[in-house]
Amino acid sequence: MNILLWHVHGSWTTAFVQGPHTYLVPVTADRGPDGLGRARTYAxxxxxxxxTPGELRDAPVDLVVLQRPHEADLAERWLGGRRPGRDVPAVYLEHNAPDGNVPNTRHPCADRPAGRHRSDRLVLVHVTHFNRLFWDNGTAPTTVIEHGVVDPGHLYGGELARAAVVVNDPVRRGRHTGTDLLPALSEAAPLDVFGMRTEGLAAHLGLPPDRCRGSDLPQADLHAAMARRRLYLHPVRWTSLGLSLLEAMHLGMPVVGLATTEAVEAVPPDCGVLSTRPEVLAEAARTYLNDPHAAAEHGARARRAALDRYGLKRFLADWERLIEEVTR
Structure with missing residues (x-):
């Protein structure tokens, strides 16, 4: 089966393309947002x-996976007039939690009219139950396929008495990513913040470099670097379930994080500490720094929980069931 999808979310796509199909990824000369092509930092x-758009015009396509509102029109143009959800089966994959006037945010697919035929139906797929609950989905048929992660292995060593944080663009995203909480949390545990545009974060927050270090590591080096830190800190207030959190659990890291969005479902009580009180998180971080044995034990439980719920086999099986449903 030929599946057309855009390279939008590298970590999610890395899991999805482990399936048994051929995955057509648009590429443009400038490799811009609508034509990134194959990943350069993921395997x-x-x-x-x-x-290319020209090659897609007559390409056989069995399913289109839409991920952004403008992609339906883009696909129709690039596929020579074939409309996703009418002339070719399609699903709309929503990666994000709603923003703006939550919980009244209307999803772009909510008002899509349904035709008389099955092929006129566009299924809206959420990656977490929290997202489906908080989006106003209207009458759109919806389902949830929870994340899957390519297992990086049990790499945890925890030899560095520091906390790993993974977040992109923490200065611009501010309160969404809990950036404002980092100064107080850094007093409990020195922080290594990995992700895009994290260099200069310490200066922005007025923190000494030894308490908060930003690093834009290559993807190939990220997991090993995370696993050397004693714990994984997830200070995010409002986002979908970060795949970096699930990857940390796969690595065998204990989690200390805000009890917000889907994190409360993803992290069982014996795998770390979740709370809406930053002082509780600070105390948990201190505990793990001072008790490496407890950190390793809770991290091992986190790994087992992540493999059970967010393993690649379950993820791909869920997608195969949906693909069969919408293309038959």
């Missing part, structure tokens, strides 16, 4: 094939 199988 993708040979079944992921780049196609």
């Amino acid at each position: 993708w199988p040979e079944s992921v094939v780049e196609r």
Whole structure:
């Protein structure tokens, strides 16, 4: 089966393309947002094939996975007039939690009219139950396929008495990512913040470099670096369930994080500490720093929980069931 999807979310796509199909990824000359092509920082199988807009015009496509509102019109143009959800089966994958006037945020698919035929139906797929609950989905048919993660292995060492944080663009995103909480939390545990545009974060927050270090590590080096830290800190207030959190659990790291959005479902009580009180998180971080044995034990439980709920086998099986449903 040929599945067309745009390279939007590298970590999610890395799991999705482990399936048994051929994945057509648009590529443009400038490799801009609508034509990134194959990933350069993730390991993708040979079944992921780049196609230019011209090549897509007559390409056989069995399913379109839409991820952004403008992609339906883009796909129709690039597929020579074939409309996703009418002329070719399609699903809309929503990665994000709603923003703006929550919980009244209306999803772009909510008002899509349903035709008389099954092929006129566009299924809206959420990656967490929290997201489906908080989006106003209207009458759109919805389902949830929870995240899956390519297992990086039990790499945890925890030899560095520091906390790992993974977040992109923490200065611009501010309160969404809990950036304002980092100064107080850094007093409990020195922080290593990994992600895009994290360099200079300490200066922005007025913190000494030894208490908060930002680093934009290559993806290939990230997991090993995370696993050397004693714990994973998740200070995010409002987002979908971060795949970096699930990857940390797969690595065998204990989690200390805000009890917000889907994190309360993802992290069982014996795998770390979740709370809406930053002082509780600070105390938990201190405990793990001072008790490496407890950190390793809770991290091992976190890994087992992540493999059970967010393993790649379950993720791909869920997608295969949906693909069969919408394409038959």
